[in-house]
Amino acid sequence: xAENVTPRVRVPSSAAAGEVxxxxxLISHIMESGQxxxxxxxxxxxxxxxxxxxxxxxxxxxxxxxxxAISTNPYFEFQAQVPEAGTYTFTxxxxxxxxxxxxxxxxxx
Amino acid sequence: MTKTVLKGAITSIxxxxxxxxxxxxxxxxxxxxxxxxxxxxxxxxxAGHLTTVYSGWVFRDSFTQAMEMDDFDNPGMLFVDAGxxxxxxxxxxxxxxxxxxxxxxxxxxAGVRAVYPKWNEAAGEVRTLEMQINAxxxxxxxxxxxxxxxxxxxxxxxxxxxxxxxxxxxVAIDGPVADVWAQGKEMYYTRTGQLELSCASCHExxxxxxxxxxxxxxxxxxxxxxxxxxxxVLTSASGRFVGCVRDTKAETYKIDSSEFVALELYxxxxxxxxxxxxxxxxx
Numbered sequence: 278x279a280e281n282v283t284p285r286v287r288v289p290s291s292a293a294a295g296e297v298x299x300x301x302x303l304i305s306h307i308m309e310s311g312q313x314x315x316x317x318x319x320x321x322x323x324x325x326x327x328x329x330x331x332x333x334x335x336x337x338x339x340x341x342x343x344x345x346a347i348s349t350n351p352y353f354e355f356q357a358q359v360p361e362a363g364t365y366t367f368t369x370x371x372x373x374x375x376x377x378x379x380x381x382x383x384x385x386x
Numbered sequence: 387m388t389k390t391v392l393k394g395a396i397t398s399i400x401x402x403x404x405x406x407x408x409x410x411x412x413x414x415x416x417x418x419x420x421x422x423x424x425x426x427x428x429x430x431x432x433a434g435h436l437t438t439v440y441s442g443w444v445f446r447d448s449f450t451q452a453m454e455m456d457d458f459d460n461p462g463m464l465f466v467d468a469g470x471x472x473x474x475x476x477x478x479x480x481x482x483x484x485x486x487x488x489x490x491x492x493x494x495x496a497g498v499r500a501v502y503p504k505w506n507e508a509a510g511e512v513r514t515l516e517m518q519i520n521a522x523x524x525x526x527x528x529x530x531x532x533x534x535x536x537x538x539x540x541x542x543x544x545x546x547x548x549x550x551x552x553x554x555x556x557v558a559i560d561g562p563v564a565d566v567w568a569q570g571k572e573m574y575y576t577r578t579g580q581l582e583l584s585c586a587s588c589h590e591x592x593x594x595x596x597x598x599x600x601x602x603x604x605x606x607x608x609x610x611x612x613x614x615x616x617x618x619v620l621t622s623a624s625g626r627f628v629g630c631v632r633d634t635k636a637e638t639y640k641i642d643s644s645e646f647v648a649l650e651l652y653x654x655x656x657x658x659x660x661x662x663x664x665x666x667x668x669x
Contacts, residue, residue: 281468287458305464349618350461 426659462665469545478529535625551664570652579636609666
C-alpha cells in the first residue's frame with residue numbers, strides 16, 4: 278500500500294461556454310518502478326499509478342496509461358473545452374487496487 | 387472581432403517573453419501576489435565579505451524558478467499538506483497532537499521559522515527547528531524522535547515554515563548564542579577535506595560561477611526546507627550540509643551534531659534580511 282497518496286487538482290471555477298481551459302493535476306505517489314533493488318539486493322516490488330482519467334459530466338476527456346519509468350508525484354497538465362456547466366471527475370488507479378478520486382465544479386459565466 | 391482577439395493574444399505572448407527574460411533578475415512573486423525578497427543588503431557582521439545577499443532562487447534556471455512561483459507547481463506543497471496532517475494528528479503516549487497545545491499554526495507559528503535557530507532558555511542550548519520539533523515530540527507528546535534531514539520531520543518543518551513565508555530572516559547572533567555563532571563562523575571559513583575547500587570557497591568567493599554544470603549560489607538557508615528536483619525529496623538545511631561537506635571529500639559531521647547546529651545558526655544569520663520562502667524549489 279503506497280503511503281501519503283494525495284491528489285491535487287486545479288480547475289478554474291468558471292469559464293465562458295466553449296472556452297478552452299487548462300487543467301493541472303498532481304498526485305503524491307512514490308511510483309516505485311519495480312526495477313530497483315534494496316540494500317539487501319532484493320527487488321523492490323513495483324508500486325505505481327497505472328492509469329489516470331478525467332471525465333466531464335460522464336463523458337471522457339482524457340484516459341492515460343502510466344508506465345513504470347514515470348517519476349514520483351505524476352503531474353498532468355492538459356486543456357479541455359468547456360461545453361456547459363458541470364463537474365470534472367478525476368480518477369487515479371493504483372497498482373495495489375486503490376482508486377483515488379477528486380471532483381471540481383465549473384460554472385459558466 | 388476575431389482579429390482583435392488575435393491581436394490581444396499576440397500582445398500577451400510578447401509580454402510573456404519579456405517576463406521570461408527578466409525572470410533571473412526579476413522578483414520572486416508567489417501565486418501572482420506575494421512578493422518575496424531575494425536580494426538584500428548584507429547584515430553588518432558580513433562587512434568585508436559580502437555587500438549583498440541573494441536567495442538561492444536567483445541562481446536557478448527559469449524553469450526551476452517558475453516552479454516555485456506557483457504553489458500548484460511547487461511539489462514541496464505536497465509535504466506541507468503532509469505536515470499539516472501530522473500537526474493535527476495525536477501521537478505518542480500523551481495522545482496529544484501538536485494542535486492540542488499550539489492550536490492554529492497560522493497564529494502560533496507565525497514568525498517562528500524566521501528566528502530559528504534560536505536560544506532556548508529552559509534547555510540552555512541553541513535549537514534548530516528540527517531539534518525543537520523533536521523536543522516537543524519526546525517531552526510533550528511522549529513520541530519517538532524523528533530522523534533529521536528528510537521525511538516526517540521535514541514535512542512538519544515545512545508546514546511551520548509556511549506560516550512565516552514572506553517574513554525576513556532575523557536570527558539573533560549575540561547574547562547567549564554568541565559562542566555557538568562564533569563556532570559556526572569558524573567552521574564556515576575553515577578549509578576541510580581532500581579538496582581543502584571551505585563553505586566560503588564555493589559560496590562566498592565563487593557564487594554566480596559554474597561548478598561543473600551547476601551555478602553556485604551563496605548557500606543561503608532562507609529557502610529551507612528545499613524540494614530538490616534531482617531526488618524528488620524535501621530536504622532540511624542539516625540534510626543539505628551533509629551533502630556539501632561530502633563534496634569537499636571530508637568526513638562529515640553527524641546530521642544531528644552540535645557542529646551542524648552551530649553551522650546552521652551561522653549560515654542562517656548570513657541570510658538575515660532575505661525572505662523565508664516557506665518551501666523552495668532547487669535542482
